[in-house]
Amino acid sequence: MPETNAPAVATTAAACPECNAEVAFDRAPRRHEIARCRACAAELEVTSTDPLSLELAPEVEEDWGE
């Protein structure tokens, strides 16, 4: 099972992989947290918290939903 990834790290900003603008979080994000870049509107996913890194969020799949 994956390790617990409680938000212990203080980095709360990283560059948008799409447009390089800074994407800031109001608090330390968790891994797999979703954010939207204010500059280019790309949907991003936190892929690591230490160091903070962002990737384009994967496409929604057909069986995703409520």
Added chain:
Amino acid sequence: MRIAFLHTRIRVEERLLLDELERRGVEIELLHADEAALDITADAPPRPVDALFDRCLSNTKACAIVRAFTSWGVPCVNPPEALENCADKGRTTALLRRAGVPSPRTILAFSPESALDAADDLGYPVVLKPAVGSWGRLVARLRDRDALEAVLEHKATLGGVQHGVIYLQEHVDKPGRDIRAFVVGGRTLCAVARYSEHWITNTARGGRTENVPLTPELDDLCARAARAVDPSDSGDSGGTSSGGGAAALAIDILEHPERGPLVNEVNATMEFRNSIAPTGVDIPAMLVEHVLARAEAGAGAQGAAA
């Protein structure tokens, strides 16, 4: 207390739920669906947990993972039956009908030809939906036979095998809104109405959300809809969150101008971010409380079995 938190993405809902779990001092085992590898021939989960809280976006993966944890005696919210009953719209509709819960008239067809005949029977406009899917994706309102024929051809050419089951529904001329009610452990917590200019009122297309007061009729309709998909719900919630069903469900309702409220569908992995403020109900806290109550009930059962 140790809870496995099954997830895909940490959205606003998951953050609120994780915050609430942490506030209560619960130990959280974060379980990302894509990172799980479960030895289902083992006698226990990889690490002992008191319950599994499913917030996985992939319905297919959630069903498989929840089945595995259930086989290990771990209480899951939602339990696999409720999850599976809500996953397939045809299945949900049939269960609602069996329980006497009113819903829009629906026909399942299995070829474009029979779907066109079914639509003549239902009358236009007709609503076509993927049997599995959510967030209003690929939900279409067709005004005439030509339009339906075109969409059915696209479906047959571009869709996967699951599109071979064609879910067709009468169009309900609703008053510019739909209603969503939250039922946790057999008890209706609160309800909201979602308004939109678009006929698909439930997705965030600039619509607004307002509180809907819980009348005894609405409460009863929702409790019955929840019971229809949750076999663990005997209907005796006794005013507690653990006495009724094991499930936590969102009931979607369309108001028919003559027939009154019709249950459109039941959602097993509810989204609630826009419903907390208008209702004043702390939905994430209620959900966490329910999961913890299921865990405690499960501990009793496991203790008895051991």
